Amino acid sequence: MAELELKSTSNSTRRTIRSARHAIVSGETSAVALADSYYDTIAAEDPKIHAWLALSRERATAQAHRIDDLAKAGDLAKAGDLAKSGDLANAEALPLAGVPIGIKDVLVMQGAPATAGSKILENYRPPYDATAVAKLAAAGAVLLGKLNCDEFAMGSSNENSAYGPVHNPRSLDRVPGGSSGGSAAAVAANMAVATLGTDTGGSIRQPASFCGVVGLLPTYGRVSRYGLIAFASSLDRVGPFTHTVEDAAILLGILAGPDPMDATSSGAAVPDYAAALGTPVKGLRIGIPDEYFGEGLDPEVRAAVEKTADALRAAGCTLNKVSLPHTRYAVATYYVLATAEASSNLARFDGVRYGLRADDAASLSGMYRKTRDQGFGKEVKRRILLGTYVLSAGYYDAYYRKAQQVRTLLTRDFLDAFTQVDAILTPTAPTPAFRLGEKTDDPLAMYLADIYTVTANLAGICGISVPCGNSKEGLPIGAQILGKHFDEATVLRVANAVEQAHRGGQAQR
């Protein structure tokens, strides 16, 4: 495996979960000192990037002290050093001891506001932890704060945040992608070891691709959605952003599993993802779908992904052409279903119980109208209107029901393909990161940024974006690997091979 600590463009150190935990367990540093160093980096870097909406320093420091007390007592060492054993299953306690992690602002977390990037939730403080957040905390993670995102996770560039856009750390005049732009940027700029994001139509994978980090989309039901401020409930997922595929595997192992608070979470067995990385990819069949290499694909992205395919072949994989014939209907289908669910999910933001309330209304309906007019941004309003329309009497069959039927066909495409291949390789996004402001006036062009990612959400399958190259301008390019339902292990193994090939390529240069 490549070296774990690299100097990035800034002075800060690029730490992985393994190296951060090792530094604390071995006494090289303390959890408090490590957290402080990340807060220092945030103070230095974030004014340029604007990845963070709120810092939860009190909670982070309290947790870091707890970890340090355990470390002093030797309890962490006894629990088993990840760095030594390399086996998460044998690390009985606190696999994330002292590891600084950031949380996308659509996930609720006690001790910090939860705005979901919206004005309508300005100053809203949730009284509970999302299950994913609680699991990280229980594993010993130090939660640094809340990360910027598109309002209610609606967007592909992070320009729809009510609190201002995020700048791509790799090129500050570029977008970081969206909607989890803050989460991707924070990892890319070493402002956190890892972050949580959410992905409804590409919101983890696309920003991971734009910022040059790893972003994992778990299978629907794999990670609890409890505490995720819903955009589209049947599509929303929670997943990690990390520097390495191994870190993604470690985090998924902690996040995955059934949750009594989420009726859509799955009881499927959780394998040891980190251990699975040790199994070579030799013999795996990789599908290459024509539909993902057509018109609109940037030549540099195409070249990088084709090079990745070659690298996988060199590692012993077989490459097979597969067909996903309903792909061209995916974006339209997605925007019917996602907006329909959003129009209902966002009804609770009515000014009655929490968040913004317009105070100059003369009637109840006036209060509703003014609150929602003042509280929601343009894109959110657009989607609520679209979603309300497709569910309306007389239009339901033509739009919502039809889209559900197409969704079934899209899912069948993947199920058919997965009878022939073990994983599918595609570009994550058609282009590298575009410039801030470039697409803000053209919602359709913006929607097409998700053309390769929405399909996995519709089909419920898992996927990952892993860095696979750079454009001539030095912008990162991501490869997407899609896998069967609950087969994250294979996706992670393939991504691991891509990562090694890419690192190897970089080292040669």
Added chain:
Amino acid sequence: MPATSILSPEILAKYEPVIGLEVHVQLLTETKAFCGCSARFGSAPNTQVCPVCLGLPGALPVLNRRAVEFATLAAMALHCRINETSVFARKNYFYPDLPKGYQISQFDKPLGEHGWIDVPAPAGTKRIGITRLHMEEDAGKSMHEGFHDSRERTYIDLNRCGTPLVEIVSEPDIRSADEAYEYLTRIKEILLYTAVSDCNMEEGSLRCDANVSVRLKGAEKFGAKAEVKNVNSFRFVRAALEHEIERQIEVIEAGGRVVQESRLYNSAEGRTYSMRSKEQAHDYRYFPDPDLPPLVVSNAWQEEIRATMPELPEARRERMIDEYEITAQDAQVLTSSRAFADQFEQAAKAAKSPKRVANLVQGELVGRLKAAGLELAQSPISMQGIAQAADLAESGALSSKMLKQLFDRCFETGEDFGVVYEREKPQQISDSGALEKMIDEVIAANPKQVEQYRGGKKTVAAFFVGQAMKLSKGQANPALLNELVTKKLDG
């Protein structure tokens, strides 16, 4: 009270009302439908709430298994076909006591369909169809009155929010206000028997909306219907329907057209008013709730639920008439609640004569309860007490006059029969002289039995003890009486 109609009976007789009822019933679960909050009624406002029932950002519903079992049991008791797979849907509308902006309900795939119940009718019974029974959650409560600033503000209590409900929708099979009353009475009786709800209308655990239209007798097409909302007692439902039927006939007779609308019943004035609100044109934009997987009540689970089905009131009445040789009217009174019928049957089985137990309930208990303004459940005299009284009467130990006096005492003091009887039963006669006189009388009157005894059939002694006891009106000291009888016969 209802305004008297200006219409003649002849005109009223030309028309036929068509009525369908929607009944909302709160299920008697410990906790709410989709979270672990207590579903108890009457706590301080907004104390039984959590992120889920408050609809806080990020919270998700998880279905209460018990609520499914209660709803399924109710559907089975109403002869509904259970859909193995039913689907929760969101009913979207804005209202301050609806925190999520939608109500979780069931729409095109309800839990139960195609049910029916039989209700008493002038000619025997009439079968009323039940279109569907579906599960849903209750909203919170808006309180528009009772606060010092109620003129400017409405207060909201979300304790009720998320309480499990079933909605029972009848077919438009009901043809009179009386039939509607009978239907509601039967529905309530069945739900109480299955113990899925307390059906307490004051506390809102049973609520009723009525759809009513009129048409000329013999016409096939339904007229335009009015929905009479939220009437809070069965008697008011009947009165509201009577009024609404006449109102619609008046409109038609005057050459007008009935408007399809929601109307509110004012019980003080005995009439309905148009709600004239835009809410009537609601498009609820139902769609399957993506937070809840389809509800699957497997055949095995259905059988488990069916096994908990108690004997229902109609069947129980028939069996009791048979088993205890009581009248249909007795059976009706005795089965008015499941607990009461259970007690009766226990008492009837323990007593020597079930028929006498039933008679005592009808003849002595019901009238006294009515006079005292008490429900059966509040009776001072328990069913065990009735059984004891019945046995004493059966053995001749208590005259009916003494029994009546003892029952009166029970209602005066609020004590059970056994307590009053033990304290107040007339003093026993332990005076040997008085008892001997009675025994002499019995011996003199039954020479044949004396002969039998003296001929060696010693068991005949019991006959003399019984006769003498009767003569003492049950007040003889039994031990002494025994002794004296033997002495007299032997001596």
